Amino acid sequence: MLRINLLPIRQLQKIAKARNQLLVFFLIFCVVLALLGATGVLLAAKITELNEDIVAKTNEKKSFDKVIQEIADLEKRRLDLNNKIKIINQLKTDSSLTVHVLDDVAKIIDNKRMWITSFKQNGGSLALSGYALDNKTIAEFMDNLTLDSEYINGVDLSNTSLKNVSGKGLKSFTISASVSSPAPPAQTEAGAAKQQ
Numbered sequence: 001m002l003r004i005n006l007l008p009i010r011q012l013q014k015i016a017k018a019r020n021q022l023l024v025f026f027l028i029f030c031v032v033l034a035l036l037g038a039t040g041v042l043l044a045a046k047i048t049e050l051n052e053d054i055v056a057k058t059n060e061k062k063s064f065d066k067v068i069q070e071i072a073d074l075e076k077r078r079l080d081l082n083n084k085i086k087i088i089n090q091l092k093t094d095s096s097l098t099v100h101v102l103d104d105v106a107k108i109i110d111n112k113r114m115w116i117t118s119f120k121q122n123g124g125s126l127a128l129s130g131y132a133l134d135n136k137t138i139a140e141f142m143d144n145l146t147l148d149s150e151y152i153n154g155v156d157l158s159n160t161s162l163k164n165v166s167g168k169g170l171k172s173f174t175i176s177a178s179v180s181s182p183a184p185p186a187q188t189e190a191g192a193a194k195q196q
Contacts, residue, residue, distance in 0.1 A: 094123075096181075097151060097179060097180070097181050098121055100150075100151045100181075101121060101126060101149070101151050101152060101179050102119065104145070104148065104149040104150075104152060105119065105128070105145070105152075108141065108144045108145055108148055108149065109141065110137060110140070110141065113132060113133045114130060114131070114132040114137050114138070114141060115130050115132075116128055116129070117130045117131065121179060124178050124179055124180055125176065125177070125178060125179070126152065126176065126177045126178070126179045127158075127175070127176050128175040128177075129172075129174045129175075130172075130173060131163065131165060131170040131171065131173070132170065132171045132173060133171070134171060135171060137171075138157065138160065138171060138173050138175075141175075142155045142157060142175060145175075145177065150182040151181065151182065152177050152178075152179055153178045153179070153180065154177055154178040155175060155177040156175065156176050156177065157173065157174075157175055158174040158175060158176045159173065160172065160173045160174075
């Protein structure tokens, strides 16, 4: 007996090939989905970890804010104290300057020929008023102030006139000058070195 196969072999082969391709595509699709899912889970875990780290760092930063504020307050207090120290040092310098200027004037004045009636020092300026027997005494006093005092500079005669005091004709005078502390020796030597 003879058998005839009436089934189309080519069609069956095409169907089997298509079924195999569909199965491979489905397997690849499942693998890609699994990889995407695993990547998503890993990224979500990383995001959660980073968010927790951000919260921890923010809390740590907040704990440092108090220390930073304390440092800023200490810096402000340090600057205030430095300003107060500068003011105190300036007051010491100014008060010692007045003492030195007064001492120099007292040493230089000729008490037998000249009398000071007014002594005013305001910052770096000095105003002296008084009486002298003659113009020569006033000129010598001004020269001696310029030459003998380290603290008095730029002596100028502002005013002179003849006044009758207790029945005697005396010369009334007003002298203005600038006063300053002499430079310390170290600064003087450094200035001289720069000029050379």
